[in-house]
Amino acid sequence: MVLCIFCIINSILTLVRAFSFAFGGLKAAVHVHSALISKLINAPTQFFDQTPSGRILNRFSSDLYTIDDSLPFILNILLANFVGLLGIILVLSYVQVLFLLLLLPFWYIYSKLQFFYRSTSRELRRLDSVSRSPIYASFTETLDGSSTIRAFKSEEHFVARFIEHLTLYQRTSYSEIIASLWLSLRLQLLGAMIVLFVAVMAVFGSRGNFPISFGTPGLVGLALSYAAPLVSLLGSFLTSFTETEKEMVSVERVLQYMDVPQEEVSGRQSLSGKWPVQGLVEFHNVTMRYISTLPPALNNISFTIQGGMHVGVIGRTGAGKSSILNALFRLTPVCNGEILVDGININHLPIRKLRSHLAVVPQSPFLFQGSLRDNLDPLGLSEDWRIWEILEKCKVKAEVESAGGLDSNVKESGCSFSVGQRQLLCLARALLKSSKILCLDECTANIDVHTASLLHNTISTECKGVTVITIAHRISTVLDLDSILILDRGILVEQGKPQHLLQDDSSTFSSFVRASK
Template sequence: MQLVSVERTEEYSTELPSEPQQLNEQLPAAWPEQGSLEFCNVVLAYRDGLPNALDGVSLVVQPGEKIGIVGRTGSGKSTMFLALFRMVELKQGQILLDQLDISTVGVAQLRSRLAIIPQDPFLFSGTIRDNLDPSKRHLDQQLLDVLDQCHLSTVVCRMGGLDAEVGERGKFFSAGQRQLLCLARALLTQAKVLCIDEATASVDQKTDKLLQQTIRQTFQDKTVLTIAHRINTIMDCDRVLVMHAGKVVEFDTPTALCQTDTSIFHRLVGGRGD
């Protein structure tokens, strides 16, 4: 059974196609400066023969806008993030970040300029410092500052500071604390665009409220895309995007959608609450 891991390692290292490694030498160091996003007739399929996971998605997100994303399972919500991070290449169309087509940017360059808080908060075995700043680019004081912003300074101090071990997959922290650590890691990137993939799906209401409050305070001038697990977490967003079968079916302010009786979002709010 242990030799299966050797077989898999050999298969993954020799048979799987690699991502493109090219870099855009002309890419400005400060890109993206504004955080505007534009999806232009985006079509994406996970492989040939499967239905399109995104089917002609077109929308514009202004710099600093807070967008909530809702829809049934399989509607294309998470696929939008995969397309933005170029985890899966587009079949058709383009995505513009600050008016620049992201397909012309190196994959590593692109992902280093974006931030994401995943649904499952992943921590590596190692120290708090290693998890916050794996590239060793920041000073200790910067790490302590973001921990304070994320209400974790007391917990970290009690554990012994930045060199305290987080345990395997972060087992020494609760689910909510792991999410806050991922938020602190995102803060350090200084990214203009933050993607939140149902980050509060597995935490209690108190931690959910703390996370939402911290995100509003620390990313108030950034573009934030949030896949919603609880409707109340996106009611104060600038606009709500409703997805269905890989298409955009509604994209307006929460107030406007709630006042439209035929709106899918109106039915979600009225029938399910949070």
């Protein structure tokens, strides 16, 4: 009856422990994941420019998996081993209290072993986590650039680089296994010594002239039966404790991203009604740096774009063309100066509100996995007839109908459509916002001449009264615009109407046109 009661109590406590760790671990994992993704969503663009994508993927895959699954499991085992170890100590104390004093030298050796092993294994786990990130990064880069790699016949180079990263990771994993075997061997030797010590002590104690005696043969058997698994339990306790420490490295790595800088979401000035109304854009002595140690990407530039004007921004690579859009969308904070839209300083506006009232067509068109309707109208603000009308104006209605309509599933990264079709769909998404300011970031750079002509004609006819800022890759796309801005090393060197600048042979724009022929 007593044994049955103990079994029932043990079963109930084991069930409570398992449920507590499973439920508590799940709640903690959800909280950590929500906090991490919230921090990364609100992180500035500069953070993603400076942080390799493989490192972020490693945090969200391997490290979060450890927090979700491995850490609660190993904590559960740690608690079970601790309670079992405590029970053995209580039984041995009941058999012979002085026996605990004889265990002190063994505990000293054990503490030295575990300290040395823990410090080593903890650093090996950090190396393991760090060496895993380049594998993710290399794999992602190879997938994204597979066509370029094949075109330049560089498959062997990228395979060799991937194997190099994998070999480094395997070295750290191998070292971790060897450290674990090193500990296991020494714990087994320690266990054999403890059992030998108890047996020798029992033999000498039975003669009656030894200060420590177990009293009865039954107590001797009890001491041996509990001393035999003592070291294996000590080994399990140390292993689970060390594994917990190593798993906590993943928590440490995730918590590092809890301290990433955050964008200033709130603003001092609220927006009322429809804004912007005119689409007037003013840059006043704007200076912007991506990194404080680098030269300015925009160096004290000033210009005004009247509402409804179509303006082109041209210049050589690195001149600062895209930096104008980065400053306008507040992707990178400006060092000096101010940017006004309809007379309102954009630094005083909530950053989410600012970006939601501006439209952009990026250089590299991107579609999310899901329905085409969700890609074109993520917030569900437009009727279907309006979406079809915009698709027809963008000359992509027939392609959407052949793909299955608005409810058709778009594959990952929009690979269901060609690059030109994706660019036209991104233009349709921007036109659906009905914003007074439309920004085009070299959107014709990766498409053919025919698609570029369709894009240009659609913008000319459908964006009347809308301020259009075009970061130009082809000179031909800015010849019919109202005005152009020419940048060189972040400095505005020339501005004016294209036709007027063409008539001046000494102008910078004329030299660009002659070089493009």
